[in-house]
Amino acid sequence: MNFPSKLVENAVTQLSSLPGIGKKSALRLVLHMLNQEKQNINQFGNSFIDLINNINYCSECYSISDQEICEICSDHKRDRSTICVVEDIRVMMAVENTLQFKGIYHVLGGLISPMDGIGPSDIKVEELVQKVQNGEVKEIIFALSTTMEGDTTNFYLFRRLKDINIKISSIARGIAIGDELEYTDEITLGTAISSRLPYENSLSK
Numbered sequence: 275m276n277f278p279s280k281l282v283e284n285a286v287t288q289l290s291s292l293p294g295i296g297k298k299s300a301l302r303l304v305l306h307m308l309n310q311e312k313q314n315i316n317q318f319g320n321s322f323i324d325l326i327n328n329i330n331y332c333s334e335c336y337s338i339s340d341q342e343i344c345e346i347c348s349d350h351k352r353d354r355s356t357i358c359v360v361e362d363i364r365v366m367m368a369v370e371n372t373l374q375f376k377g378i379y380h381v382l383g384g385l386i387s388p389m390d391g392i393g394p395s396d397i398k399v400e401e402l403v404q405k406v407q408n409g410e411v412k413e414i415i416f417a418l419s420t421t422m423e424g425d426t427t428n429f430y431l432f433r434r435l436k437d438i439n440i441k442i443s444s445i446a447r448g449i450a451i452g453d454e455l456e457y458t459d460e461i462t463l464g465t466a467i468s469s470r471l472p473y474e475n476s477l478s479k
């Protein structure tokens with residue numbers, strides 16, 4: 275693509291580096307922005323600069339939070355003995371929207387994926403094991419996608435946690451194989467959490 279302006283080209287290159295955005299869509303967005311008030315574009319740009327400079331992760335569950343400890347972890351009404359393990363904040367938000375879960379979360383920040391070179395040490399596995407070893411936890415619920423990476427991660431976590439005296443459950447699989455949890459509707463996901471099963475049941479004997 276030949277650009278009449280280096281400035282436009284730079285903006286298109288940046289936008290098209292985002293997932294799902296090709297050069298043509300990026301150009302359309304850049305031209306759209308040029309038609310906006312300068313003040314609006316400044317606000318747009320500043321929101322990302324603010325985000326990246328000030329983003330904070332909850333020191334307990336590793337969710338994104340504006341405080342040192344997120345609202346859920348600091349809510350005394352939540353049951354701290356039940357931890358729902360999720361891939362990222364999108365799934366955490368989806369589970370939270372079901373209103374079916376009153377425990378706390380642990381955000382892994384990804385899934386184990388040998389194909390992509392992501393191993394257990396690249397996500398928050400050790401932090402989870404430590405949390406469980408500290409004793410307050412009675413139940414761990416795996417709420418990971420039913421993809422190959424989700425299954426691999428479930429199994430790895432199970433192996434790491436099975437000798438500790440806690441209940442390990444997995445959300446009920448009314449959800450089709452390969453489903454990404456964040457796209458599952460709230461009722462299905464809510465039911466899947468309330469009717470969770472011991473993880474061992476899902477292992478083929």
Ligand SMILES: [Zn+2]
Nearest residue numbers: 332335344347
């Ligand atoms: Zn938290």
